[in-house]
Each structure stands twice: as C-alpha cells, then as structure tokens.
Amino acid sequence: MNKGLFIVIEGIDGSGKGTQSKRLKSWLTDKNKHATTHSVFHTMEPTGGKIGVLLRNALKDGTIAPKILALLFAADRIEHCKEIEQHLEEGKIVISDRYLYSSIAYQGSQGVDKEWIMEINKFSLIPDIVFYLDITPESGLKRIFSRAKSYEHLKNEQKERDYLEKIDSLEKVRKNYLKLADENPFFVTINAEKTRKEVQGSIRKVMGRLLKAGKTSNDKDLRYFL
Ligand SMILES: Nc1ncnc2c1ncn2[C@@H]1O[C@H](COP(=O)(O)OP(=O)(O)OP(=O)(O)O)[C@@H](O)[C@H]1O
Numbered sequence: 757m758n759k760g761l762f763i764v765i766e767g768i769d770g771s772g773k774g775t776q777s778k779r780l781k782s783w784l785t786d787k788n789k790h791a792t793t794h795s796v797f798h799t800m801e802p803t804g805g806k807i808g809v810l811l812r813n814a815l816k817d818g819t820i821a822p823k824i825l826a827l828l829f830a831a832d833r834i835e836h837c838k839e840i841e842q843h844l845e846e847g848k849i850v851i852s853d854r855y856l857y858s859s860i861a862y863q864g865s866q867g868v869d870k871e872w873i874m875e876i877n878k879f880s881l882i883p884d885i886v887f888y889l890d891i892t893p894e895s896g897l898k899r900i901f902s903r904a905k906s907y908e909h910l911k912n913e914q915k916e917r918d919y920l921e922k923i924d925s926l927e928k929v930r931k932n933y934l935k936l937a938d939e940n941p942f943f944v945t946i947n948a949e950k951t952r953k954e955v956q957g958s959i960r961k962v963m964g965r966l967l968k969a970g971k972t973s974n975d976k977d978l979r980y981f982l
C-alpha cells in the first residue's frame with residue numbers, strides 16, 4: 757500500500773503549472789514553514805525518458821496525428837507511473853506537472869475518443885488530488901507571449917491567424933478540463949487568473965488541510981474530505 761500522496765497540477769498553456777508545482781514543492785520541503793515529514797518528488801509529462809523525448813519531437817513536428825500522440829503519451833505514462841509508484845511506496849509526496857487529464861483534455865479536443873484514451877491509460881495510477889488551474893486562453897497566452905517578449909506577433913497577419921487558432925483550440929481544451937473537474941470529486945478548481953501568490957495560497961490551504969488530517973494515498977475517504 758502507498759504511504760505517500762500523489763498530487764497532479766493541470767491546466768491549459770500558461771496557466772502556471774510549472775510555477776505553482778515548484779512553489780508547492782518548496783513550501784512542502786521547507787521544514788520551517790510546514791511540518792511535513794514527507795519528502796517531495798517533482799515530476800512532469802512528457803517525461804525525460806526515451807518515450808518522452810520521442811513525444812517531445814512528435815509534438816514539435818506538428819504533423820503527427822492526435823491518435824498517435826495519445827498512444828505515445830500513454831506509453832510514456834506507463835514508464836512514468838512505475839517511477840511515481842516507487843516514490844509513493846517510499847512515502848513521498850509526488851507532484852506531477854501535467855498527467856492523464858492533459859491527454860483527455862488536449863487529444864480529446866482534437867477529436868480523439870475519450871473512452872479510448874481512458875482505455876489505453878487504464879494502468880495509470882489515480883491521483884489523490886488534481887489541482888486544476890483555470891484560466892482563459894487569452895490570459896494564458898498573454899503570459900507566454902510576454903515571457904517570450906514576442907508581442908510583435910500581432911503585427912504580422914499570418915501570426916495573428918495562428919494566435920486566433922490557438923485561442924480557439926485552447927478554448928476546447930479548457931472546456932474539457934472544466935468537464936473533468938465537474939465529473940471527478942478529486943479535482944480542485946483554482947482560479948489561476950489571480951497573482952502567483954494568491955494561486956499558491958489556495959493550493960496550500962487544501963494541502964495543509966490534507967496533511968493535518970494525516971491523509972495518505974489510497975485513503976478511500978480522501979476525495980470526500982476536500
Ligand atoms: N499568477 C500569475 N500571474 C502572472 N504571471 C504568471 C502567473 N503564474 C505564472 N505566471 C507567468 O506566466 C508564464 C507561464 O507560467 P508557467 O510556465 O508556470 O505556466 P505553465 O502552465 O507551466 O505553462 P506551459 O503549459 O506553457 O508549460 C511564466 O512566465 C510565469 O512566470
């Protein structure tokens with residue numbers, strides 16, 4: 757039986773998954789701030805493993821069919837879950853930046869059947885909590901573009917079309933995430949439009965409650981505690 761906790765951070769591009777998952781790790785490992793005895797393992801998808809690297813190249817290529825991407829993500833996740841399980845068995849808190857729900861939200865938005873995605877991922881571990889960072893595609897992309905200092909893109913017509921297309925596709929991804937949040941009691945929706953500090957505060961509040969109650973993975977009543 758797992759003694760750790762499996763935490764997933766999900767959300768569309770630019771919602772703050774990287775920022776928040778790393779801040780959560782720092783908070784949990786800072787013994788002065790929080791009295792948890794768990795060590796923390798931070799991870800992400802796609803992984804840095806062989807399939808993960810293949811997948812990153814397939815994503816860059818841009819011409820690989822969504823069904824094939826879904827299969828590659830599922831294959832990468834088989835290796836990922838093995839690693840996650842080991843850490844959980846050692847009693848660690850595992851924080852994953854993206855997981856199975858990215859497959860459902862993204863490949864699902866490209867017309868891949870949700871039931872089939874679930875089927876090819878049926879060996880995946882179920883997380884204890886998914887923090888879903890909810891943000892509009894406009895705000896998410898604005899953050900990414902300001903990071904890349906490429907507001908120039910709006911001056912070029914082709915690039916403006918690409919931008920609008922991206923907004924449109926992220927709108928579909930967001931809808932899928934909202935549906936997942938609605939269907940799964942272990943999803944916690946966080947308003948990610950707020951400042952980094954406020955978003956982190958909301959995440960810590962839920963984590964703090966869980967840790968205080970001494971919840972660990974596989975506690976059947978965990979999802980009802982939230
Ligand atoms: N709450 C926030 N307010 C303003 N800017 C933010 C906030 N959270 C993150 N950012 C900034 O927005 C950018 C995107 O954040 P981050 O990389 O954490 O998002 P992400 O969800 O991991 O994105 P991606 O899906 O592209 O990997 C970064 O430059 C980050 O510093």
Ligand SMILES: [Mg+2]
Nearest residue numbers: 773774775853
């Ligand atoms: Mg990121």
